Amino acid sequence: MSIDRMLAAFTRLHPKLIDLSLGRMERLLDALGRPHLALPPVIHIAGTNGKGSVLANLSAMAAAQGLAAHAYVSPHLVRFNERIVLRGTPIDDAALLDVLQRTEAANDGAPITFFEATTASAFLAFSEVPADLLILETGLGGRLDATNVVPDPTVTVLTSISLDHQDFLGSDLAGIAAEKAAILKPGAAAVCAPQVPEVQTVIDARADALGIQAECGGRDWDVARQADGLVWRDLVDGTRLALPLPALTGPHQAVNAGVAVAAARAFGRGPRRLDNTGRDPVAVPRDLPRFAPAAIAAGLAAAVWPGRMQRVDCPALPAAEVWLDGGHNPAAGVVLAEALAALPADDRPLWLVVGMKPNKDAGAYLAPLAARAAGLLAVPIPGESCWPPQDLAGTALTQGFAAAQPVDGVAGALTRLAATTPDARVVICGSLYLVGAVLAESVVVPIRSRSAAAAR
Numbered sequence: 311m312s313i314d315r316m317l318a319a320f321t322r323l324h325p326k327l328i329d330l331s332l333g334r335m336e337r338l339l340d341a342l343g344r345p346h347l348a349l350p351p352v353i354h355i356a357g358t359n360g361k362g363s364v365l366a367n368l369s370a371m372a373a374a375q376g377l378a379a380h381a382y383v384s385p386h387l388v389r390f391n392e393r394i395v396l397r398g399t400p401i402d403d404a405a406l407l408d409v410l411q412r413t414e415a416a417n418d419g420a421p422i423t424f425f426e427a428t429t430a431s432a433f434l435a436f437s438e439v440p441a442d443l444l445i446l447e448t449g450l451g452g453r454l455d456a457t458n459v460v461p462d463p464t465v466t467v468l469t470s471i472s473l474d475h476q477d478f479l480g481s482d483l484a485g486i487a488a489e490k491a492a493i494l495k496p497g498a499a500a501v502c503a504p505q506v507p508e509v510q511t512v513i514d515a516r517a518d519a520l521g522i523q524a525e526c527g528g529r530d531w532d533v534a535r536q537a538d539g540l541v542w543r544d545l546v547d548g549t550r551l552a553l554p555l556p557a558l559t560g561p562h563q564a565v566n567a568g569v570a571v572a573a574a575r576a577f578g579r580g581p582r583r584l585d586n587t588g589r590d591p592v593a594v595p596r597d598l599p600r601f602a603p604a605a606i607a608a609g610l611a612a613a614v615w616p617g618r619m620q621r622v623d624c625p626a627l628p629a630a631e632v633w634l635d636g637g638h639n640p641a642a643g644v645v646l647a648e649a650l651a652a653l654p655a656d657d658r659p660l661w662l663v664v665g666m667k668p669n670k671d672a673g674a675y676l677a678p679l680a681a682r683a684a685g686l687l688a689v690p691i692p693g694e695s696c697w698p699p700q701d702l703a704g705t706a707l708t709q710g711f712a713a714a715q716p717v718d719g720v721a722g723a724l725t726r727l728a729a730t731t732p733d734a735r736v737v738i739c740g741s742l743y744l745v746g747a748v749l750a751e752s753v754v755v756p757i758r759s760r761s762a763a764a765a766r
Contacts, residue, residue: 313403316410317390320427323417327424330454335426339459341416342430345437346459350380350444351598353573354460356452356490357469359641360503360566363558363615364469365445367570370557371609373398375601377442382432382457384425384449387617387636387746394432396439409434425449429456442599443577453492464598465576466494468502469569471509472641473671487512496520499576503569504528523582525572533568540564540610542571546582549575551603554611559619560649567610574601574609617745619649622754626724629733631658632754636742638666640674646739647678658735659684663723664702665691665744672697675740677709684731685713687723692747720748 311319321327324334339346353368355361365381372379381395391400401409409431417427429449436444446463448455471487487509494500494516502513504527517524525531525546533542540553551571556563578600617636624632635646650660660683666672676686688702697705699716706714717723720738727734738748748754 311407311411313390313407313410316407316414317424317428319414320410320422320424323419323427324421324423328450329423330451332454332456332459334420334422335430335456335459337420338413338417338422338426338430339433341418342413342434345430345433347461348437349433349460350436350441351577352444352446352460352463353465353467353577354446354448354457354463354493354498355467355469356448356455356493357467357503358472358486358490358639359637359645360469360562360569361447362618363563363566363613364467364570364573365447366558366613366615367556367567367609368445368573369395369398369609370613371570371574371601371606372443372445374608374612375599375605377599378440380436380439380441380444382429382436382444382446384447385742385746387742388750390428393428394435396435397441401435405435406431423456426456448490448493451486452490453488455493458493461495463493463495463498464596465499465501465573467569467573468493468500468505468513469566470503470641471505472639483508484512488516491516494520494522494524496522497581498522499573499579499581500524501569501572501576502526503565521583525576525582527565527568527572531568531572533564533571535561535564540567542568544572544575551606553607556610557613558615559621560645561652562645562648570610571606574606577601616756617742617749619646621757623757624724624736624754626721626753627728627732627734627736630727631735633735633737633739634745634748634754635737635739636745637739638670638675638741640671640677643675643678646737647682650679650682650735650737653735656735658733659731660735660737661727661731662686663689663717663720663736663738664706664740665689665699665720666697666702666740667691667743668695668697670697670741672702672705672740673709676706676711680706680710683711684734685715686711687715687717687726689717689720689723689744691741691744692719692751694741694743694747696741720744720753724753 580596
């Protein structure tokens with residue numbers, strides 16, 4: 311059976327695409343011989359936005375340090391293989407088919423979601439290929455996410471937490487924070503991005519209950535962007551690192567870089583536990599590789615994260631400046647607006663080509679972008695349920711866009727722009743599924759190097 315047919319078969323084993331629970335996952339892993347207990351040291355990442363950027367930075371730092379790093383990513387953009395990275399390289403077809411078939415046999419037709427089955431397959435692959443670490447990204451939430459069966463991660467990381475997936479995680483920010491903070495474990499270092507007070511309170515309560523210090527941006531470490539680089543400081547032990555600007559585009563990437571630096575340092579150092587007074591954090595040494603400052607710096611300068619504020623060439627618009635961004639929630643709309651504002655000013659009109667999944671808050675995502683854009687073209691997402699383009703265009707108009715029209719697809723949108731504003735700054739955005747479809751269909755061509763992008 312082919313990989314595509316195997317993956318399709320997994321979608322038919324449970325009536326729901328998402329059904330948060332650990333019971334089915336634990337049953338399947340038991341049948342597979344408990345591969346989740348034989349993983350390399352794990353850095354486990356949860357959060358609303360920034361998970362992938364932190365993972366990309368950590369992967370690049372590990373490579374610069376000479377460490378072999380596995381990574382687990384979801385969703386993929388073009389090929390499923392992208393989700394399971396073995397020692398820095400996406401799993402090959404033969405190995406992927408092997409773990410999928412073994413997972414299917416062990417599951418024996420029992421109810422299981424697609425994400426659970428494929429995560430179990432990933433754990434099987436990770437357990438059988440030696441590596442120095444595994445960077446593990448949650449799929450959705452944390453407490454009941456299939457990745458949270460890992461009992462003893464080395465580092466847990468919480469990126470920026472905001473509203474998203476309310477239909478599964480709850481409608482209030484504190485509840486969502488509690489779901490994500492459940493990945494924190496008593497023996498693991500805990501690193502978090504700067505958070506709003508409502509979220510910070512939840513994280514600190516969880517960390518206190520575990521007897522560890524949550525190392526949070528703005529309180530325990532900070533990062534400042536300067537003209538020629540970043541300055542990262544550990545506000546507990548006084549360490550100061552002068553670092554290059556991140557390779558990833560956008561002002562928000564300074565914070566994501568700061569989170570990755572804190573996580574890399576915590577990996578080799580161990581968790582900070584509270585001392586007998588309950589006040590002063592004390593590091594617990596651990597016999598694991600340390601990330602040298604030079605490797606941390608080299609990783610930040612080399613990180614690549616496709617589909618997230620990614621500059622591309624577009625044959626249909628050779629004179630245009632074209633970007634891809636898969637952000638899809640209100641906070642991502644704010645971040646995209648800030649990233650666009652930070653690009654070099656020129657006379658190019660900004661046009662957005664937008665497709666969104668139907669469960670996303672399109673109005674809140676689009677609102678921060680309205681004042682900057684000349685217009686918006688709303689498109690469907692190939693092969694996926696999505697906002698009807700007519701409705702999405704109407705929502706854009708209610709949020710203050712000067713112009714918004716439905717179009718039957720990205721190719722049609724680019725053709726329209728080629729006829730009207732061929733030198734525009736164009737951002738194809740609103741969904742990773744849309745970005746993946748655009749890349750799969752070769753509508754755009756990735757620019758392979760940062761220097762090439764900067765030279766344009």
